[in-house]
Amino acid sequence: MTVLATHDLRVHFGGVRALDGVTLALGLGGSVHAIIGPNGAGKTSFVNAVTGVYRATSGTIDLDGRNVSGLSAHELARIGVTRTFQNLQIFWTMTALENVVCGFHLVNEAGFWRGLLRTPRLVRRSRAIEQEALQILSSVGLGKRASDMAGSLSYGELKRLEIARAIASKPRLLFLDEPVAGCTATEKKLLGRLIRELAEATHAAIVIIEHDMKLVMSISDRVTVLVGGCVLADGLPELVRNDASVIEAYLGAAKVRQERSYASAG
Ligand SMILES: Nc1ncnc2c1ncn2[C@@H]1O[C@H](COP(=O)(O)OP(=O)(O)OP(=O)(O)O)[C@@H](O)[C@H]1O
């Protein structure tokens, strides 16, 4: 069962229609769903709207059949909707472990005063959180980097750290906005495998926004194509890849771009 449904979702900025009527059901536990499309198609705006960062101009967002339109990002995180950002959002002066611990606090706020009192119960709870955070770090291959400052991690490691922090909030629905952008081919492969494994291990529904077609086609159960704020195609990866309108509007252009970049590199 998919958990999230949008109906005629619109996000307008003056004359710019970032989303122009998106009706989509997504969020099948344990699956990977990719949202693709050219630059400016509205992919990030869609994620921003359904994770409470943007307020939709009109339309509805339902989670398990309940209208959650207008809830804040924090409220949505508490009911299992989490995301990472297209640009890294790391606490640079904290250790890798502390960054992941922050993911727990996104949903478990111990009161400020109780925090100051440091009751034995709270101390025990903090230790348990640290243990769990360490396990999550290990699951993304960063166990040995736990006490290193985030600032000393490589770019690929930081991308994994962001995913680890998002996993710590125990999402049912996790949006990853361009999780492999800027990574080397080896890191991309590693991250792709990791995303697939995490969906299966945590039973979370993972939605990735991604331009790397090879990765998208190899790890996704379903692909949605957004163009100009509207859904152009939605379905199994092989069907979307061979859809004439998708090739014309996006994949054809993406291929030409890729060939150009090979030509200029060679
Ligand atoms: N906060 C904002 N204010 C004004 N315009 C915005 C805002 N956010 C997005 N837009 C506009 O909405 C459109 C969709 O942008 P969005 O970032 O959602 O695209 P995208 O598909 O994620 O693109 P990319 O692949 O480049 O990340 C663009 O024209 C963008 O300039």
Ligand SMILES: [Mg+2]
């Ligand atoms: Mg974007």
